[in-house]
Amino acid sequence: MRVINFNPGPAGLPLPALERARDELIDFQGSGMSVMEHSHRGKEYEAVHDETISLLTELLGIPDTHQVLFLTGGASQQFAQVPMNFLHPGTSADYLMTGVWSEKAYDEARIVGQARIAATTVGPDKRYVRVPGQGELQLDPRAAYVHLTSNNTLYGTQWHTWPEVGSVPLIADMSSDFMWKPTDVSRFAFLYAGAQKNLGPSGVLIAVARKDFIAQGRRDIPKIFRYSLHAENNSLYNTPPTLAIYLCRNVLAWMKEQGGLAGMEARNRQKGELLYRSLDANAGFYRAPVERESRSFMNVVFHLPTPELDATFVAEAKKAGMVGLKGHRISGGIRASLYNAVSVDDVRALVSFLEEFARKKG
Amino acid sequence: MRVINFNPGPAGLPLPALERARDELIDFQGSGMSVMEHSHRGKEYEAVHDETISLLTELLGIPDTHQVLFLTGGASQQFAQVPMNFLHPGTSADYLMTGVWSEKAYDEARIVGQARIAATTVGPDKRYVRVPGQGELQLDPRAAYVHLTSNNTLYGTQWHTWPEVGSVPLIADMSSDFMWKPTDVSRFAFLYAGAQKNLGPSGVLIAVARKDFIAQGRRDIPKIFRYSLHAENNSLYNTPPTLAIYLCRNVLAWMKEQGGLAGMEARNRQKGELLYRSLDANAGFYRAPVERESRSFMNVVFHLPTPELDATFVAEAKKAGMVGLKGHRISGGIRASLYNAVSVDDVRALVSFLEEFARKKG
Ligand SMILES: Cc1ncc(COP(=O)(O)O)c(C=O)c1O
Ligand SMILES: Cc1ncc(COP(=O)(O)O)c(C=O)c1O
Ligand SMILES: [Mg+2]
Ligand SMILES: [Mg+2]
Ligand SMILES: [Mg+2]
Ligand SMILES: [Mg+2]
Numbered sequence: 040m041r042v043i044n045f046n047p048g049p050a051g052l053p054l055p056a057l058e059r060a061r062d063e064l065i066d067f068q069g070s071g072m073s074v075m076e077h078s079h080r081g082k083e084y085e086a087v088h089d090e091t092i093s094l095l096t097e098l099l100g101i102p103d104t105h106q107v108l109f110l111t112g113g114a115s116q117q118f119a120q121v122p123m124n125f126l127h128p129g130t131s132a133d134y135l136m137t138g139v140w141s142e143k144a145y146d147e148a149r150i151v152g153q154a155r156i157a158a159t160t161v162g163p164d165k166r167y168v169r170v171p172g173q174g175e176l177q178l179d180p181r182a183a184y185v186h187l188t189s190n191n192t193l194y195g196t197q198w199h200t201w202p203e204v205g206s207v208p209l210i211a212d213m214s215s216d217f218m219w220k221p222t223d224v225s226r227f228a229f230l231y232a233g234a235q236k237n238l239g240p241s242g243v244l245i246a247v248a249r250k251d252f253i254a255q256g257r258r259d260i261p262k263i264f265r266y267s268l269h270a271e272n273n274s275l276y277n278t279p280p281t282l283a284i285y286l287c288r289n290v291l292a293w294m295k296e297q298g299g300l301a302g303m304e305a306r307n308r309q310k311g312e313l314l315y316r317s318l319d320a321n322a323g324f325y326r327a328p329v330e331r332e333s334r335s336f337m338n339v340v341f342h343l344p345t346p347e348l349d350a351t352f353v354a355e356a357k358k359a360g361m362v363g364l365k366g367h368r369i370s371g372g373i374r375a376s377l378y379n380a381v382s383v384d385d386v387r388a389l390v391s392f393l394e395e396f397a398r399k400k401g
Numbered sequence: 402m403r404v405i406n407f408n409p410g411p412a413g414l415p416l417p418a419l420e421r422a423r424d425e426l427i428d429f430q431g432s433g434m435s436v437m438e439h440s441h442r443g444k445e446y447e448a449v450h451d452e453t454i455s456l457l458t459e460l461l462g463i464p465d466t467h468q469v470l471f472l473t474g475g476a477s478q479q480f481a482q483v484p485m486n487f488l489h490p491g492t493s494a495d496y497l498m499t500g501v502w503s504e505k506a507y508d509e510a511r512i513v514g515q516a517r518i519a520a521t522t523v524g525p526d527k528r529y530v531r532v533p534g535q536g537e538l539q540l541d542p543r544a545a546y547v548h549l550t551s552n553n554t555l556y557g558t559q560w561h562t563w564p565e566v567g568s569v570p571l572i573a574d575m576s577s578d579f580m581w582k583p584t585d586v587s588r589f590a591f592l593y594a595g596a597q598k599n600l601g602p603s604g605v606l607i608a609v610a611r612k613d614f615i616a617q618g619r620r621d622i623p624k625i626f627r628y629s630l631h632a633e634n635n636s637l638y639n640t641p642p643t644l645a646i647y648l649c650r651n652v653l654a655w656m657k658e659q660g661g662l663a664g665m666e667a668r669n670r671q672k673g674e675l676l677y678r679s680l681d682a683n684a685g686f687y688r689a690p691v692e693r694e695s696r697s698f699m700n701v702v703f704h705l706p707t708p709e710l711d712a713t714f715v716a717e718a719k720k721a722g723m724v725g726l727k728g729h730r731i732s733g734g735i736r737a738s739l740y741n742a743v744s745v746d747d748v749r750a751l752v753s754f755l756e757e758f759a760r761k762k763g
Pocket of ligand 3: 047
């Protein structure tokens with residue numbers, strides 16, 4: 040019996056994508072071997088590689104100006120690799136701070152070169168409960184780039200309107216909300232996301248890069264860190280994580296069947312609305328600290344009246360077949376991650392559980 | 402029907418390891434989810450992580466002075482990360498050149514800092530048919546480290562005695578022969594290997610690091626590239642490639658059942674001897690260019706009288722159920738990769754085939 044999985048990442052994946060992987064794990068398409076045993080230079084794997092890129096291109100509507108890259112090391116490696124590529128000597132980058140992931144990105148950038156905080160919503164308690172408004176941004180018009188975290192996995196905030204940054208290249212860590220809805224990727228010079236929330240297993244990172252932007256990246260860094268090199272080699276410069284890419288292919292094919300990103304958005308909005316509505320209706324018992332306009336549809340963060348009740352909630356939810364609800368140790372409380380693979384019915388089950396819990400303990 | 406897989410990497414894996422993965426792909430140990438859907442901070446995945454480290458430690462006899470790390474980006478990323486960590490300002494590193502992989506490692510090191518060639522066996526035709534002898538090494542006693550490629554996947558050469566490097570730290574890229582036999586890891590300050598030959602799918606790199614050596618690594622590089630950071634966090638600083646590590650666990654468990662590294666060595670020696678003996682016995686038809694003492698037990702490289710016959714050989718072998726035999730485009734000819742998962746019977750089948758082929762076409 041499969042449980043209902045609210046893990047923050049690695050996260051639940053759609054069952055049909057997993058079943059497809061299971062059914063051909065030993066013998067991929069009659070080739071007599073597993074997809075992971077195929078050479079990354081052979082036609083069988085290359086078809087998977089190219090299909091994954093095609094599905095991403097189709098579902099996201101990626102224009103010709105941009106290119107998909109498969110990279111590794113997670114978003115954490117991109118925190119360093121982005122400034123290594125784009126912080127040319129004498130330049131500085133602007134960071135929009137909305138949580139611990141932006142902080143980590145900023146810290147790596149400052150090791151590589153010059154970076155400044157162009158906006159932050161950090162509170163006196165070091166927490167973040169919203170993303171900044173346009174009026175709060177103090178942008179450097181000569182910045183090498185502006186970096187933001189589109190969804191703050193830990194605090195449960197999300198950008199719902201992209202900031203205006205003029206002609207400065209915009210870069211986004213979209214790890215926890217990539218492909219949750221249709222997105223105009225042409226606004227971004229570079230965006231990146233670890234697969235392990237909305238798209239696949241951990242071990243592969245997907246980037247969408249504007250070709251002319253990465254072509255101007257620094258050439259005095261090791262080859263393997265140059266985005267331009269991976270672009271020129273269709274992400275086959277060295278051995279890519281073939282099995283992880285194959286699993287993303289299966290998930291993308293499922294997304295396409297579910298109506299693509301419009302379908303994902305409809306599901307995801309319904310899920311988020313169901314859960315927030317219930318939390319608001321029980322606001323005497325559950326407290327959702329994030330400001331309304333910054334609420335994340337991917338990670339719904341809330342607290343019960345006491346840490347003890349938080350713990351009881353998590354334990355009883357687990358008995359009821361719902362796992363992954365414990366909040367991050369920094370934020371405490373409860374976090375329900377509602378990535379693409381979580382169904383509306385899964386959220387309905389959580390809502391019934393939490394309403395019943397409030398009745399019993401409230 | 403599974404084929405006989407002589408791929409150079411990604412390569413064939415032991416069927417029991419794959420079957421185990423298939424059987425629990427949807428529901429890992431009754432947890433109601435796949436191992437790839439588990440949080441990397443949860444107890445289910447952590448048990449897999451720790452078991453993989455324990456199996457490596459047990460099979461290799463890793464001493465307390467050393468530690469296992471799981472990294473990403475393949476050996477190609479280590480070509481850059483090694484000098485980033487260990488090439489302190491004002492120091493230089495020595496590279497032992499035995500093929501294209503050493504060349505790539507050296508090229509990245511020269512982008513990061515100072516590196517010199519302490520030995521090379523490159524021929525006038527730019528090829529390599531042997532590893533250097535001790536007398537050929539021109540070592541810098543003050544070098545930051547000596548780097549070698551233990552097995553040259555492309556040209557089919559292998560180090561059978563480690564060079565004496567005095568008190569200089571020895572670093573090895575063991576991507577294509579890691580764990581092919583018992584190895585005294587205490588000789589190495591740092592060794593690394595992509596999993597995709599002897600150990601698992603692509604997407605995870607295993608390093609064995611001397612703790613005091615990596616602790617002295619540079620601190621002015623991005624955090625994510627510091628080996629010391631990954632060591633301090635038991636390779637859980639950021640999300641590791643959990644599924645790839647799980648699959649390595651399955652392969653390591655199989656290796657243990659097969660008698661550990663002593664068992665692997667016995668199998669691997671028998672396989673290499675069978676194939677080289679047959680090639681030598683048919684030396685009028687097959688030419689194995691590598692010098693006898695440098696022959697690799699992992700990648701057996703040979704040529705037929707003409708490139709056309711090479712192509713016919715590959716095509717007919719495929720019809721006979723044997724794949725992955727085409728040589729690398731740089732070396733041409735045939736390459737049979739005999740990694741741990743290839744059985745003695747697989748090699749017997751290849752030997753029968755090649756003897757029959759020589760009789761027919763010779
Ligand atoms: C928004 C965001 N950025 C970055 C990361 C770090 O990703 P990784 O662990 O793959 O490096 C995470 C991980 O949860 C995240 O949620
Ligand atoms: C000896 C050796 N080193 C390094 C590499 C590069 O490994 P990766 O493609 O995983 O970066 C290979 C790949 O075949 C190899 O055989
Ligand atoms: Mg997280
Ligand atoms: Mg954040
Ligand atoms: Mg190779
Ligand atoms: Mg080499």
